Amino acid sequence: MPESAGTRAEILRVALELFRAQGYDATSLRQIAERLGITKAALYYHFKAKEQLVVELTRPFLDGFADIVASARSRDREATDASVEELLGQYLDLIIAEHAALSLLASDPAALNHPDVGLRGGTLVRAFQAELVGREASDADHIRAACALGAVNATAGLPEGQVASGRDDALRAALAALRSGTE
Amino acid sequence: MPESAGTRAEILRVALELFRAQGYDATSLRQIAERLGITKAALYYHFKAKEQLVVELTRPFLDGFADIVASARSRDREATDASVEELLGQYLDLIIAEHAALSLLASDPAALNHPDVGLRGGTLVRAFQAELVGREASDADHIRAACALGAVNATAGLPEGQVASGRDDALRAALAALRSGTE
């Protein structure tokens, strides 16, 4: 029976690989099953629908993101420079750890419209941006926040080797974008 | 016969709208045809395959991008601060003008693997980054360039109203990210 947990994990591993390479819709359950040497019917023993594969694959990222936003909300009122830097750093580390899942989130419209995936992600992004800029923020502040997150997100597409070594460079670049209004 | 050009443009307009909302694979030609009050077969009179819709929709962005990269290459040897700012500004304006097509490019894996679409786009991005950082650039320089482009790309997802007014803020943020290594 440890075999079952193994199969489930293998299915998720192969599904993520194929979804990333071809997209969710373009990847059939037959392909996933064939790659694993099992049949489509076996997949349905472990997952009740294809859609559930995406939900499971993106959950670690979304849960981690939710934790970051929650901790941001429980800070003291004032958003200090240090706390903003720590928040962005935590987000960056999450992006690096879950960059494969993130590319799924970013690239699949079906996932983007799913309540437990894309819509949840969108809500988290908006909440996170609001925490970064604080209350009484200008339009320009929001644009800078969006650019800072864009800078962080860009690291998800970097070659594997440069990610770890460039973590601090990316964080500095994002902070520079965020603070580009206050010279 | 002006009707024909009109129909063709209408098809592209509806296709872009549906592709963006649902994704390329999840959008059927039947849906596009129904929305226009014509039949699937009529679509095939104007476009020889579904795939060609994506090629046509992304061409203006890719052609514009290619122009920017070409003009970057024909600069004088030295990448001055002013020329980098102008390049990023041109790219930002293109992103704003073609943001709908860009979201197609970013979100459709089928398009990403197409030689005339995603692969062409990837080549352009790499060439553009190389022009931004110049020769003898460090790993950190490349990371900052990636972050700067990420900051610019983030503006494509902004609410319609903020885009025009925030253009300069976004450009400053991207430049700040790019230059975050040289204090």
Add this chain to the structure above:
DNA sequence: GTCTATAGGCAGATAGAC
């Protein structure tokens, strides 16, 4: 230019044996 009709295929999902 647009239609009707249809070919031909593969998708997601289920039933029930082992």
Add this chain to the structure above:
DNA sequence: GTCTATCTGCCTATAGAC
């Protein structure tokens, strides 16, 4: 847990009439 067999439905694309 995994299989075989099958249902049902929609897809892209084409042929040929109008």
